[in-house]
Amino acid sequence: MKLSKKSEYGLRALLELTQFYGKETLQRQQIAERQHIPVEFLEQILLALKRAGLLASRRGIKGGYTLIKSPDEITLGQVIRILDGPLAPIACVSKTAYQKCRDCPYASKLHCPLQDAMGEVRNAIADILDHYTLNDFAFGHRKG
Amino acid sequence: MKLSKKSEYGLRALLELTQFYGKETLQRQQIAERQHIPVEFLEQILLALKRAGLLASRRGIKGGYTLIKSPDEITLGQVIRILDGPLAPIACVSKTAYQKCRDCPYASKLHCPLQDAMGEVRNAIADILDHYTLNDFAFGHRKG
DNA sequence: AATAAAGTTGATTGACTCACTCGGAATTGC
DNA sequence: GCAATTCCGAGTGAGTCAATCAACTTTATT
Structure with a gap:
């Protein structure tokens, strides 16, 4: 992580x-x-x-x-995706770079426990980083 | 991530x-x-x-x-820390494996923007994974 | 036009990590 | 004692991370 x-x-x-x-x-x-x-x-x-x-x-x-863009239109999430790739801990729960999992015994099932857990994590990370702008970052955070 | x-x-x-x-x-x-x-x-x-x-x-x-322990006493967070190391995205915001950042221009300052942002992320991840037990994982999630 | 300062591009490197693999030793049940 | 199983340490090949380098293009100044 x-x-x-x-x-x-x-x-x-x-x-x-x-x-x-x-x-x-x-x-x-x-x-x-x-x-x-x-x-x-x-x-x-x-x-x-x-x-x-x-x-x-x-x-x-x-x-x-x-x-070139206003610092309140750029989020940390965008930046990290550009430089590091998707935020999701595993590809099968990524929203911006989804990939079906190969070789996973739950791939064909309706429901995968790992996807549930990691999906929650992904959403939590994205909720923070996709709302954290460069302005927040540079000048102190909104902290709603 | x-x-x-x-x-x-x-x-x-x-x-x-x-x-x-x-x-x-x-x-x-x-x-x-x-x-x-x-x-x-x-x-x-x-x-x-x-x-x-x-x-x-x-x-x-x-x-x-x-x-050897009851599956409702083991969390996903524990397991991942054992196998992958700390959950925190950077060492200087880890609670279980804190390390002072070297060479960071904010190391001596009271306040580091990156620490703020990544600290939030760390907490969000830990909040989920340290409360997600193997029972939740195997048999469907509490989802409070 | 010449020169120097700056960004652009692609290749290359060394160290390290990831995801395994292998060989053999120790333990247990029959 | 033999076969099945876990235990343990070492090794490996591919890939990634974090740079580094050399050569090239663009621009401002003189």
């Missing part, structure tokens, strides 16, 4: 970008230093977030990265 | 053992067949559960495994 370094770094990078949203563009170098992330690894991560449509970038001198 | 095969198999094995609790002892072979688990891998898992105090075993002909 572990969060990868990739996602951790990704979230921390977005934390910085959220703080400068609408003000400045940040360069990998700056983000890496502020958050203690290896630059070249960070690069990969920023690129992935760019391809997913969260960031824009400019090359060359004075280049850098900016948030 | 994935559950390992080890834990999945472990839970499915315990599902069988719960169904025969107080009646028969089951052999690896039987459990493996019923749940489609590779026998030798299953062995490792059963051993780990034995060392953790959940199972008893007998060798030789007519040997096998039995639950």
Whole structure:
């Protein structure tokens, strides 16, 4: 049940970008230093977030990265799915990346105990992460 | 955020053992067949559960495994911790295996955004899995 | 136009983990 | 004593994680 370094770094990078949203563009170098992330690894991560449509970038001198969407429209769940894949503990209870379980003795039955349990877990995780925006993350949580 | 095969198999094995609790002892072979688990891998898992105090075993002909604790005293959370380690997505929010984060720019600060978010997730997961007993698992869930 | 600074891309690496597999020793029932 | 079973440690092949590197393209400044 572990969060990868990739996602951790990704979230921390977005934390910085959220703080400068609408003000400045940040360069990998700056983000890496502020958050203690290896630059070249960070690069990969920023690129992935760019391809997913969260960031824009400019090359060359004075280049850098900016948030392209408002930080209250981006959730931690989205980010983690981009970098780590589905939130669900097992594929057969994923809503965004469902896969039928092969070789499971309950695959053909109507009802699987493991699916019940892990389905609950998946929903609990998604309920939190899909409502936790970058704004909540950077500036303190709504905590409804 | 994935559950390992080890834990999945472990839970499915315990599902069988719960169904025969107080009646028969089951052999690896039987459990493996019923749940489609590779026998030798299953062995490792059963051993780990034995060392953790959940199972008893007998060798030789007519040997096998039995639950040593009542299935309403064993939770899915316990089982997963034995086989997969802590439930928390990152070590610095684990209650059963806390580790201070190294190299995190917030390590010395009073407050870390990532800890807040992942702490919530950890609690949500633990709330479910630490109250989900093998009885619930095998015979249908309480669902309060 | 030249240069330097920055992002882009793909390949590669080393360590580690996951999911098994194997061989043999110890125990038990007959 | 023999066969069936668990116990235990070591090993393995594939894959993943976390980087790292080299080469390339784009941009601003001079």
